[in-house]
Amino acid sequence: MPRPDEGLIHAWLDGQLPSDEAARIEQLAATDPEWAAAVAEARGFVAASSRILSALDNVPAGVIPQRTAPRTVRPLPWWTKVAAAVVIVAGGSVLVVQRSSAPVIATAPVVRVAPPVAGTANAPTPANALQPQAVLNTPTPVTPKNALPRETPRTADAPQRAVSVEANVHAIAGASSEARAAAPPPAPLALQGVVGSQSEASQTRQGMRGDSGRAASQLLGNAIQMMRDAQSKDIAAERVANQAGAAKTFAAAAKPSVADSAVTSMKSATPAAMAAPALRAVGGVAAERATPTRQRIVCYLVRSANAAADAGIVMRFIRMDADTLRLEPALGTSTLRAWAVWSDSVGRGAMTATNDRRGAVPVIVTRSACAVP
Amino acid sequence: MSDTERLFLTYHAALVRYLTRRLGDRDWAEEIAQETFVRALRQETIVNERSWLFAVATNLVRDEARKDIRRRRHLELLAAEQRDAHVESPDITLERALDAADARRALDALAERDRQALLLREEGLDYPEIAEILGVAVGSVGTTLSRARRRLAESYEAQVAARAQRGQHAAS
DSSP: OOOOOHHHHHHHHTTOSOHHHHHHHHHHHHHOHHHHHHHHHHHHHHHHHHHHHHGGGOOOSOOSOOTTOOOSSOOOHHHHHHHHHHHHHHHHHHHHHHHOOSOGGGGOSOEEOOSOOTTOOOOOOOTTOOOHHHHHTOSSOOOGGGSOOTTSOHHHHGGGOOOEEHHHHHHHHTSOHHHHHHSOOSHHHHHHHHHSOHHHHHHHHHHHHHHHHHHHHHHHHHHHHHHHHHTTTTOHHHHHHHHHHHHHHHHHHHOHHHHHHHHHHHHHOSHHHHHHHHHHHHTTOOOOOOOOOOOOOOEEEEEETTSOTTOOEEEEEEEEETTEEEEEESSSOOOEEEEEEEETTEEEEEEEETTEEEEEEEEEEEEEOSSOO | OOHHHHHHHHHHHHHHHHHHHHHSOHHHHHHHHHHHHHHHHHOSOOSSHHHHHHHHHHHHHHHHHHHOHHHHHHHHHHHHHHHHHHHTOSSSOHHHHHHHHHHHHHHHTSOHHHHHHHHHHHTTOOHHHHHHHHTOOGGGHHHHHHHHHHHHHHHHHHHHHHHHHHHHHHHO
């Protein structure tokens, strides 16, 4: 009588032995107690392993972070990207402004100083004061004693001064009248840079530019919120333009090219338009102005492969993974998701519910208008 | 019904279950299963559908683990966290969650080949198919399975006993 062979017994229990071999094992199990005990033990292991493994079926889903997590509102991916870009631009402008040690005045192409205003020409001139001609590289003479003291309130004195910086004028030109009224005049930036010592001027400018940068960030944030609010009312462009103008005024005091980029990015409002210029703008490079376009939503009719041809739901494009099309419902907050491989103008795949992965139905996918049929 | 649809209806549930048991995460299993069916769509001829699908799925799991071990570890960590969090879920009893955790540890304690053979067999693959996927002789599958089942059961019992002991220590 052979010794019990566990492998053979399991193969017999699994029905994987040829009939003659199976008959032999059956005979052994029936007649030999040792074989019978081994078979009983093997049956126990087979049953136990099946039961143990079935406990693994009760595992949670949603462990992999997915973009298609259940939502309560319709997704607005491009708005999100616009907001992100604007925040990056605003943050970048603040950083650039605050960390920059080079005097801004050096970037101003022309500084013209008006005749002295009474009561404002008493500013001290340090011995090591910055010589405006040398710094500005401009032939226009600048007389330090004509400059205003640093403590002079900015908004109160601004209208009386005939000092302009072309870069700031450029910024103001793009702003709305309301924004212009609210914006601090840029003139003191240049003027104080001329009259004070180099360190004082730098501190003053940095402080003011910091204020401007923070104000720009705030306004840009407001603009983002307004864009979101106005989306459904189709008046976003006008409102955004107004806010963007104000934002531009403030940001321009910090760095005009960054402000231009921010406004351009906000107005263009497309992922492609926003990504490249906005990121480049952080580095201070002039941004490319992108043509505003609307996001195109592509929809598909998803039908069960087993149902009547007309039945189906309209789903919208999420993304392509290689040649696999990923879809979600065009309307509503259903957790249905579908995938399909596109071939010969038709997609074949399956549809599942993300909150119940136990069932999946094969589907046929065709292009469709984004309306429920 | 096209071949694709039939293939999907016939094997999708089993494949996802196999992968879920293998990976411990249903979403990950769904991803791998989808990729497997995508590859099946590209394949012009498949001699043995079941073994082909399970072999491709097994290889995808292996390849992914090779390619991105860090991601896998991260996902396993997330899965473990999710399982831990799941203990608190009202939908699943504490006992079931602990049972699943014990089963997972017991399965993880097996050698890779034993684990593969066991999971494939549980999905109904026959010995020649398992042998083909694992690259072993058909005659060794029975031995592999007997060893795997025994070790799984023993490991599971050890886990349960250890948990009970911990519970007693905690109570006292």
